[in-house]
Amino acid sequence: MKKNADAVVIGGGVIGTSIAYYLSKKGIGVILLEKDDLASGSSGACDIDIILQSKNPGIHLQLAMESAKMYETLADELDFDIEYNATGGMILIENEDQLKVMKDFVRRQKDIGLQVELLSLKEASKIQPGLSPHLVGATYSLQDAHVNPMRLCFAFSRAAKRLGAKVYLGTSVLDIRVEKGKVKSVITNRGEIKTDVVINAAGVYAPFIGEMAGLSLPIKPRRGQIIVTEPVPKLVMADVLCAKYIAAKYNPNLLKESDNPETRLGVGLSLSQTRDGQILIGATREFVGYNKNTTHEALHAIVNNAVRLVPALRHIHAIRSFAGLRPYTPDGLPLLGPVENVQGFIMAAGHEGDGIALSPVTGRIMLE
Helix, strand or coil, X not given: CCCECCEEEEXXXXXXXXXXXXXXXXXXXXXXXECCCCCCCHHHCCCCEECCCCCCCCHHHHHHHHHHHHHCCHHHHHCCCCCCECCCEEEEECCHXXXXXXXXXXXXXXXXXXXXXXXXXXHHHHHCCCCCCCCCEEEEECCCEECCHHHHHHHHHHHHHHCCCEEXXXXXXXXXXXXXXXXXXXXXXXXXXXXXXXXXXXXXXXXXXXXHCCCCXXXXXXXXXXXXXXXXXXXXXXEEEEXXXXXXXHCHHHHHHCCCHHHHCCCCCEEEECCCCCEEEECCCECECECCCCCHHHHHHHHHHHHHHCHHHCCCCEEEEEXXXXXXXXXXXXXXXXXXXXXXXXXXXXXXXXXXXXXHHHHHHHHC
């Protein structure tokens, strides 16, 4: 293993591999460390959405829109098929209360420049057949898209290595040596790497890396459970969420206080279809520590909610399920940039469910 680097990136998900690529592109000597395999954490246990509409108007949405622009040419730039598809996206609205909230959400998103509109149920059904007649409408944006997160990870990594980066898998970080408030080296199970810069892109495990440098990071794992169906002909015309899911994302206290078991699980519709025809149906937002098991209660709630909103799903067979952990932060924003008191220690974690959407722009921000 190489014994020195301009920068050491910790974490082999879409964030870490993106950073390794953008740094290598500018001639910075990078070593990327991953304790397991590429995309073995959250990046390999999530859906495929690049959704702009779910982002809070402000810096969050601005980051996502900048990232979305980068995605348009990313496959060609990386010379790898990442299964990018500008499908458009839709958020389903069930009642007048949700409609009122989403009207304000859309107005503020439009002010920032997002191409998004409110549709009646009739208009939404022309784009996405099979919707429930009880819906009052939907929001829709042509700027939403999706991508294969695992292929994205491999593409970033392969391109980074082509440009000179070293990627070491099965390599655990044991400690970070800090002297007089400055990063000096990273100690791994395979030896020590001297460096002045450490970039913490370890996702839900970022707090453990932070502890090694004497930092306490406000990142918590938040579980999401997803069901995968058999391959079927094209049914999901645009990536589909529901307004209830937006509420679950930004108001965890409302979930905790609810008497409804489904609400407490943070169940909300997330629907997308892969290139080979499988439909991903999600998801939950649960604080259960680092538990990545699926549960009968949650899967049952996900299916019931999905069929209630999109009855066309009723006769499709589910074939498997999985769960992943999102790196949650209290304000819903990732921690990006240098930290106080430890020179050379840079944060790039806490994206919660937006790591896929924000991975290109995060890599560029870390380069800057």
